[in-house]
Amino acid sequence: MPAATTAMQAWLGSRADVRERRGLLRSTEPQAGLVDLASNDYLGLSADPRVIEAATRALIEHGAGARGSRVVCGTTAAHQELEAQLRLLTGQEAALVFSSGYTANIGILTALGGPGTLMIHDAHVHASLLDGIRLSRSPSVEVAHHDVAAIAAALAGRTKPRAVVVLESIYSVLGDAADLAAVAALCASFDALLLVDEAHGIGVAGQGRGAVHAAGLAGAPHVAVTATLSKALGSQGGAVLGSAQLRDHLVNTARTFIFDTALAPAAAAAAARAAAIIRQEPELAGQVLANAAALAARCGVPAAAGAVQSIPVESAGQAAAVASALRSQGVSVGCFRPPSVPDGVSRIRLTARANISAAELEWAAATVARAVAFGPDGGPS
Ligand SMILES: Cc1ncc(COP(=O)(O)O)c(C=O)c1O
Structure with missing residues (x-):
């Protein structure tokens, strides 16, 4: 006979339902084989x-x-x-x-x-x-x-x-x-x-x-x-x-x-x-900043001060959908939604790396810019 649901299990279930309804579910899946615009390995030293x-x-x-x-x-x-x-x-x-x-x-x-x-x-x-x-x-x-x-x-x-x-x-x-x-x-x-x-x-x-x-x-x-x-x-x-x-x-x-x-x-x-x-090798820091500026320019956002570039989107649901569409196209990006965003604005977060190739950067930035401009399904958002 299955055990009765405990008070804690009921509460955990209700919290998971709320997160799902708001498009705030997080995942711990490995993301191998993607072009990495999400990690913090800014200089590729890992x-x-x-x-x-x-x-x-x-x-x-x-x-x-x-x-x-x-x-x-x-x-x-x-x-x-x-x-x-x-x-x-x-x-x-x-x-x-x-x-x-x-x-x-x-x-x-x-x-x-x-x-x-x-x-x-x-x-x-x-x-x-x-x-x-x-x-x-x-x-x-x-x-x-x-x-x-x-x-x-x-x-x-x-x-x-x-x-x-x-x-x-x-x-x-x-x-x-x-x-x-x-x-x-x-x-x-x-x-x-x-x-x-x-x-x-x-x-x-x-x-x-x-x-x-x-x-x-x-x-x-x-x-x-x-x-x-x-x-x-x-x-x-x-x-x-x-x-x-x-x-x-x-x-x-x-x-x-x-x-x-x-x-x-x-x-x-x-x-x-x-x-x-x-x-x-101080040139490594110069390279990540140059790549960050290129990434920002290709995605139509002002260049930020460091490796992190932030693209605001309309809603948590849109951020999640764009990040998931990009994953299936081979690009890993950060998907930041409340409560992880201090200003309450959901965003796609891109991180530049010193060791991304020029060709990879061009392709990945163009793919991101398209997904953000036209929505995850490729139609106008
Ligand atoms: C500003 C800031 N401080 C501290 C931390 C925590 O560092 P660690 O991942 O080494 O615990 C992070 C990492 O996400 C961070 O972004």
């Missing part, structure tokens, strides 16, 4: 033979897993080399590697937050930053996207002894850039810390060294950076970059650092090699 070779050597030397937290037995020479390479790439005094960008963001925000720290964040910041702010139990203020005056007002009116302003250097959905110089100057004058998530900046902006470095802010005592190793660096993991004092504080207090198994050594070695390549 498949670079030098990166793979470094990972293979670390796998043989250290084994498949890190076997413990960084503060127990999980730190290997691969983690130390990665932190050294990240310091060299970004020009920061210290680096601390986490198991992902998500845990790096939660780790630093909870370690800096609490009732005495006001958190001020741009409305478009990534889910991991929002989660970190919530978990920090700090009072927080959300300001409109790019609203520097609102940041100034929040800093001027603060009653807490400390404040952190949270931005992304290049935003993950729209691909637009923050005015780091203006916000850093405000933070300096109001004695606040600027925390910049460079997930989409490192490897792309500032000849690969990131937008914080390009703005002359690397090493500034009032600026800290978080990064993922899973985008331009082609690997897995995350990091906080800043002062040695900040690193020391995080090693001793960041819960997602202390109570989490260290990043797998092979991923650390891969990211270390990728960081060295980005530093030694």
Whole structure:
């Protein structure tokens, strides 16, 4: 006899129905064999033979897993080399590697937050930053996207002894850039810390060294950076970059650092090699930006600041239909719909890569432009 439906099963079913009706179903199907305009492998380093070779050597030397937290037995020479390479790439005094960008963001925000720290964040910041702010139990203020005056007002009116302003250097959905110089100057004058998530900046902006470095802010005592190793660096993991004092504080207090198994050594070695390549070959960052501009021009949208280009569409249903039609024509694109879009606008998100060929880019961009202009069925949309 089949078991009766539990309250949880009934609720899960009703949630799935709502998502299906709104055209918001997500899928975890592999997407092999397509022209990739969806991944974050901006420089193509995930498949670079030098990166793979470094990972293979670390796998043989250290084994498949890190076997413990960084503060127990999980730190290997691969983690130390990665932190050294990240310091060299970004020009920061210290680096601390986490198991992902998500845990790096939660780790630093909870370690800096609490009732005495006001958190001020741009409305478009990534889910991991929002989660970190919530978990920090700090009072927080959300300001409109790019609203520097609102940041100034929040800093001027603060009653807490400390404040952190949270931005992304290049935003993950729209691909637009923050005015780091203006916000850093405000933070300096109001004695606040600027925390910049460079997930989409490192490897792309500032000849690969990131937008914080390009703005002359690397090493500034009032600026800290978080990064993922899973985008331009082609690997897995995350990091906080800043002062040695900040690193020391995080090693001793960041819960997602202390109570989490260290990043797998092979991923650390891969990211270390990728960081060295980005530093030694700044032309890679130039190439991804040139390809991003070409992609935007062919698709009729203004070029964004980084590798991500965003094409707004009418509805979540249209975004899903266009992405699915493109998949069947051999192109993989990002399909961003509420609640993953900070402005509520559904969009097709294209990511450029340094290693896409000119012919592939032309064909894929033309295919995308047609699907967006004429609808997924080829008729006028
Ligand atoms: C802006 C931003 N921050 C953080 C993350 C999380 O990084 P990770 O995938 O390494 O957890 C992402 C990834 O999607 C991101 O786009």
